[in-house]
């Protein structure tokens with residue numbers, strides 16, 4: 001099998017090399033990699049205790065090279081684009097896809113063009129796309145508008161479309177499901193995942209089905225997809241013209257893989273539900289404070305959804321539940337700061353620092369008690 005003439009990690013396989021028997025890989029597919037995949041599956045004891053779930057696991061996809069799960073799909077889509085001799089790639093994005101496309105495009109030496117909804121992507125993602133050298137076009141419209149334009153532009157200019165409507169993206173992303181099963185030595189009972197364009201839930205379901213067909217697992221999980229309430233097109237059963245949510249990554253009103261996600265839900269005996277922004281923020285804080293895992297708001301939708309179903313008595317306390325945490329909290333520092341305690345600004349003296357921490361008053365009070 002060919003290796004790309006270029007850089008790759010020498011100390012770990014990429015997902016293409018590791019899972020090649022399960023992927024559409026040929027003799028001429030480059031096995032290139034930025035070290036994507038093999039992310040931690042954390043047994044979340046503290047959050048589990050809080051929710052009354054003994055077997056709660058968090059799949060921390062924020063540890064991928066560009067900080068989101070998109071890298072699994074992008075490495076596959078870009079490898080195949082190289083194999084087919086493409087000159088460039090293009091995508092529409094709420095941010096993470098653009099960062100990932102820009103990084104893998106840079107590694108492959110390809111032209112990368114991304115369309116983003118102007119003013120509506122987290123600052124870290126924008127910084128990544130620009131810094132990796134992509135041409136970033138900010139359109140006056142939402143993600144759904146940008147995706148509509150991309151479908152035409154990629155046809156017209158013969159560039160490879162690397163949104164999740166490219167089936168190779170889903171092929172790469174299904175390796176997340178393989179890793180979960182490899183780690184647990186079985187399939188979980190429930191797999192909870194945020195839903196935006198609905199590609200990832202479709203990819204995970206394809207992965208579980210393939211592993212069952214290949215004899216690696218004997219059961220498949222119920223798929224639990226969670227949309228943000230202001231962008232819950234699948235839950236409401238209608239396209240949302242003007243979606244809104246603070247979780248900008250999943251602010252999508254017309255999910256491209258809608259039918260695949262519905263099939264994943266129905267075939268698995270699962271559900272697709274919505275969570276409010278308040279529920280997302282509560283879960284966002286809980287995951288970092290209890291487990292030390294900093295995620296972006298959209299990623300917390302999976303945890304918010306599990307909290308909601310647990311409270312409604314719809315998940316059994318002895319079930320094995322995996323929540324996919326799709327992206328790193330560093331992507332969206334504005335959201336993090338807006339939902340954290342405020343900064344304590346002081347002069348650079350011992351007394352001022354103690355006062356800002358409330359310690360000076362505590363010492364005085366203790367002194368008074370002694371006197």
Ligand code: F0G
Pocket residue numbers: 068070092093094095096097098164194195196197198199200201249250296298299326327
């Ligand atoms: N979580 C994060 C952090 C995302 O960036 C996305 C999608 C999702 C969840 C939802 O995944 O679309 O497969 O249902 N982000 C895309 C983007 C749309 O452009 O980066 P999905």
